Amino acid sequence: MNLLIQNYEEACAVILFGIGFTTLLLHRNLLKKVIGFSMTDSAIYLFLAAKGYIAGKRAPILKEGITRAEAYVNPIPAGLVLTGIVVSVSVTALMLALTIRLYRRYHTLDIDEITRQARREEG
């Protein structure tokens, strides 16, 4: 328990990941699936950002003439998070575009109902 409280960022990230993952997998509403996916990705970014931060060290920008590498945190995790955000934004846009096209055609967001109607349409 103590371990969980000490690593509360990681614990929080894992809980968020679980919520997002189950929503993405089990929910029938397409919009909620997109939300679940966003949560999953955000949880991973929280995890990465938490791993990349070391208490007492500075952001890796040279200031006040301190050139010792030990005074700064590693910039790579932050860079990874930024790249990851760019990727997830584009994927979210794609998913929303697909959702809009399906909604215009079938007037529902329920993936099972959409599949049923698509089957019927084909005959």
Next chain:
Amino acid sequence: MALWQNLPFLLILLPLAASSGMLLLKKDAARRAALTIMGLEAAVSAAFLVCMAGFEGSYTYSMGHFPAPWGNEIRAGKLEAALAFCFAAVMFCSVLGGIRAIERDILPDRRNLYFIMCSLTLSALMAQVFTNDIFTGYVFLEIMTIAACALIAARNTGRALTAATRYMIMNLIGSGLFLLALSLLYGLTGHLLMSPARERIAALAAGGQYRQPLTVVVALTTIALGIKSALFPFHTWVPDAYSFSTPSSSAILSSLVSKGYIVLLLKLYYRVFSPEVLLATGAADVLFAFGAVGAVVGSLLAIRQVEIGRMIAYSSVAQIGYIYMAMGLGTGEGMLAAVFQLMAHTVVKALLFLAAGGLCDASGGHHAFRDLRGSYYRHPAAASAFILGAFSLIGIPFTAGFIVKLTYAQAAAAVGGGRMLILFFVLVAGTLMNAVYFGRTVITLFRARGDEIPGEPRWHGGAGFLVSCAFLAGATGLMGVTSDPVLQLLRRGLETFG
């Protein structure tokens, strides 16, 4: 560094840059540009293969000249060169062979976007083959997923759209798990380049530290890429995605996109987690078991199908199962068998999907077996191509599939014990089931409907279709007849792959 060693970078950059440029072109110009780029890509990768065949070992190419623990690297050896040539050539054939169908299935104002997505897929594939950086692998994996989703959705029918949505959902789960594995791995090793990460992991494994996180990382990467490459039981998105898209898309998805993920997984296994770590974590056993079950169940499901596209899709599930099963043997011979099967399946599956598309066209656009009766007489070229592909998957001599079965049997015999028996059982059962469902299809092609007189043979699909079918069929035959040089090249490539 010799000038030709820049070619892998060019192979990634060329289609990537071209796909941005194609946005400006009109649809006919985009089609010509895409075909030119893909032809060029195949030619360049062939030249690279020739150069690489005369080069000892493998080399790394640091982007921007930053030394090893920093910066981004490309690494190329004989195996990468062979895979790049195989992928580029099959990509060219898949697009060329389905060009008439693309013009029929896809709205005119969307066509240039379709070619852009093909080009992006090719670039992402080349990046998966050549990159030595895990995060670059992740970024291109997402590009490939998005492009592949667009390739499915391009055919503007309700079924294609729902298939694309399901595909995207399953692949997003895979991407999320892969990103999680990647961040855990970075936390464990502090490296994103594969070779330094491997040294850290070897040190951790030797010291017995972080055993559980390491197992979690291996499990997460395997599941993530297993979902994306349609390993049983994560194959649920396959049949819809492959059977409701246009023939070119089906060919690209089943032969190339799924293989790109497998290549990345192979790379992680060889270069990051060494085979010893894999055996110690038990990942190899799990892969073997899932692959074996997938190979049997995929074939069983294929027998039950009444539509040709879905049957080929389930056959893909079985063939992917074979690849994973050989990887799960954990021996050099097993890896060789897996890589040869990967290449053979890339060629044969593209041939089958193109030929099936041609047969359906000749039968009034119907996909069910009852409508395909006697279609040999309506489209002899497509039917002959289909029959050759089917023979290869059954494993009849003088085709690539026969050599696949042979290398599998050799790998199994070298392992011995219970695994050998399981592998032999799966091989025999798989061959029998393949013979049942492909045999049935081939008979259907020749059996004309009772009231119908076999019509005049016609040549559908245009010259592009015939040329690509002929090329793919030739490659299938060539890999079966002169397999020794190919196997030799792959064996030497695998030695320097890790």
